[in-house]
Amino acid sequence: MTVAAVKPAAPRRRLRPTPGLIAGLTVMAALLLLALVAPWIWGDEAEALGGTPYLPSSSEHWFGTDPQGRDVLARTLVATRTTLLMCFGATAIAAVGGIGLGAAIWVAGPRVREIGQRLIDVMISYPAVLLAMIVAAVLSPGAVTSVVAIGLATCPAFARLTTNLAANIAARDFVSTARLLGVPPLRLLRRHIVPNIAEPLLVLVSVAFTVSLKALSGLSFLGIGVQIPSYDWGKLLADGLQDIYNNPAPVIGPSVAIVLAGLAGGLIGDGLAAALSPNEGGGRARGDRAKVKAALGALDASAAAGAVAVADDLVVSLPDGTRLVDGVSLSIAPGEIVGVVGESGSGKSLTAMSLAKLLPEPLRSDAAQLRVGDLDLTGNPSRSRLATEIGIVYQDPSSSFNPVLKLGGQLTETLRVHGGVGRGEARRRAVEQLKLAHVTHPEARMKQYPHELSGGQRQRAMIASAMLTKPKLLIADEPTTALDVTVQAEVLKLLLEANERDGTAILLISHDIAVVSSVCDRVLVMYSGRLVEELTAGQLRAKDAQHPYTRALLAATPAVDEDTEPASIPGRPPQPADRPAGCAFAPRCALVRPVCHEERPLLRITGTGSRAACHVVGEPAEAGAPAAVEAGAPAAVHETSDVPAGPVLPEQGAAQDAEETAR
């Protein structure tokens, strides 16, 4: 979820040129221009015999003259055409042949594919240049022979990449769906596979260009490439080599040319790879939004004083200033279990991770106050106190342990490194915690690897590991989301036991209202990076929520013991960068008023004692308001069940408009 919040909304990759790519393309363009015009301009000079041979560098002949007295600079420039043509020829043969071969093997069906891939593996293990040398030596050496030889020798690389990428794409759902629809293999390849693998292949093409440049120059240098009277850079290099100790100048021209062209190819390849990588996307620079400075004074001084964890006006932002968490204030009392609910992108995990100083890289957190116990998190808190005073349980127990290390070492690591506890003592305590977490065979588990445990056992071990240092605060981020429902119930009980036994306060993040209301004392509801309501679990359980979003969320949750149809919320949450000026929920809200679009509502105590950030229900003076909510939400439920899903509420139109704009 954390990552999802940072990802740009539209995953469409766009080519964003890097400086390297621009430089590479510029050099390549210059070389192409040269290849086009050089033979016309310097052709005669390069071929003219009768000059003084073996001349060193001079103002007349920058790179001297060759054994036949011809100007090396002119010859180098003229040779650009031959060299580049040969490189492009070899690359084209490799790309067309290789991609064709790879695609053919992929289309031919599972058996041919298996054999074909093994064959390609064998072919790829032969050095391309060696193969080309043999081909060139057996056939009569010459430009065409070496181009074909190098082209064929590079084919397997393309073929393998094509089959691998195709296999990768073919495993995706949309390809299997197309198969089920009866789309024939060739069409599958053309419409589904090729467009999705074109980018890496393009990168390989530019790499292949560089490789064939080196290989072709090498062949010519060895004398089995281009034959007299034609010449390319490799040939010029070989000519210059004969007298290199007396006259090094003639070698410089072709060397520089080969390096430049190779560099251009490499830069283009690297640049393409970087520009096409989906990780590079996003990060739109945005102007300063109207800053809603939080006069949110939501934090209660008396509650904060004895609290085990406090966040006051917490803001988590992207480097461009977009606030992913926008002014959240919360405090957790010792021994209290506080739940945070919200949908993906609501900022609940980011809020929790700020309390553990574990925000992913480009994000930064700012807060008026941020502490766990007496440990101030706004500065640079000591790592060992962070490690011992805060315990974390992650969503996915299969990725939170290191798969190649035994559990014992991983469980005792924090104690030994940060707690100053000896090996034996750490071991004893770890086993004890595993026992408390109802992990079966705790002694034996210490010697096992994480994959030997079932998901439920692993999550228990995770909790044991988090509780080992007797932390003041345990942050559980969707601890049961990846678990089966029967295991979930046990893991939740385990959290409660830990809370009761050691008095550890727990911050439980979940998207599941039922989970939160069955475990927590108090629940915070988040929407679009803001706290919208704070209520007791009892109130949540009784569906006695005040904020329209909390009510909509409750109405959207299907219950296993009720027949009420879940009602969807029209529209979708705003992107953090496009959060509306007033209440973030206003465009989707059934009770919206003009003020909601202009002014950000503050958390206020409602009639039932909960605190809600809403202009409409937050007015205790207006007795009619909560009643209107009462009537509003169930009405929405009925309407959705009667009419085909979709536009039902009058506000839907506005929400859809907002959605259109968001796109």
Added chain:
Amino acid sequence: MTTRVLELDGVDVSFGFGSRRKHVLHDVGLTLDEGRTLGLVGESGSGKSTLAKVVVGLVRPAAGRILIDGEDMAGAGRERIARLRRRIQLIPQDPYASLNPRMTVGDALAEAIDPLRGRAEAHRDTIAALLAKVSMDADAADRYPHAFSGGQRQRIAIARALAVGPEVIVADEVTSALDCSVQAEVLGVLRDLRASMRLTMLFISHDLAVVRHVSDEVAVMSGGRIVEHEQRDRIFASPQHDYTKLLLASVPDGKPLRERRGTAVSK
């Protein structure tokens, strides 16, 4: 009289060889009548997804019969399977992986209508009608999947499955990747389609609450077997099998798991 659209009889599936052979489905029998939705619940590893793959023909059972409208699929040759396959359509779990990012929604639907030559232009009206069925505007056809939210993508995936005019739709965990407000949106579309089209559906989910809201009858799987198959109301009111009881008891219903100390919201 109702028609029996899908019938599974004694289906056995195992993967691997020798000592590493793993039995995934044991003697599974299921029937599905036209216009009914069967909810299939079970925990991870119980064989739900394998059963879905068997039904759509992606996995061939070692033994047993799969009858679609009385035609046996297990014994069918490659071509017959390809033909039968189109009569059963799968809605995959992940709406972000199930649509080709390089194809417009219109092209994706056109491909479902005519897998050999489908072009969006040729089927404009049909595509608009399909999109209307899942409450989406016709202009969605010109956009690429990235322009849509998870719930909208899942609706497109449903429209694509409907495009074939299948006898049975297999929905494999179609809402488990979605947020609950979005899940409600997708469930609403499925609910309307069941009412308006007499959709026959095998709805696979680990979420009992979701299954309750979609299904006419419910089958519970455990360890590769179907342990209970009953009408929806009966299975939720009086589960017979121990495993079904455990499953129902484990669903968090919001009731506190322990006695609560008197904590109130700070005022």
